[in-house]
Amino acid sequence: MVEENPVNPSLVTRLAARVRELYGASPSDLERMCWTVVHEHHHGAMPSEYDIREVDEDLYLAVLTEARLKG
Template sequence: MDPLIKKLSRKAIDLSGKSKKELERTCWMIVHQYKHEVMPTEYDIREIDEELYLEVLRAAKEII
């Protein structure tokens, strides 16, 4: 597994805490933070790298 994907996936898992239902949202937030260097705000519409997001989500699900 790519070290970047693994790192971002672990951050997303940590952010989601006990609520694994929030994993998709937290993966999106972590990828947003990686790309834009800040966490998204409620109405943030900046684009993210969807391919990276999907890889992070897949890896996070595998880790769990």
């Protein structure tokens, strides 16, 4: 049985572009930068230093993959 991907591809593309917009083509810590952008999308603001609210892991991994492919 094939599982459907719940992640919206256009959203992934937009968030990966946001990573590049904020941090450039080759950010030094891509995993962290992708997490902050997904956090901003989910919670409406960039995380503070100790903000550990959860984000959608599937979306985060999709954005990270897209950013790596486009980087």
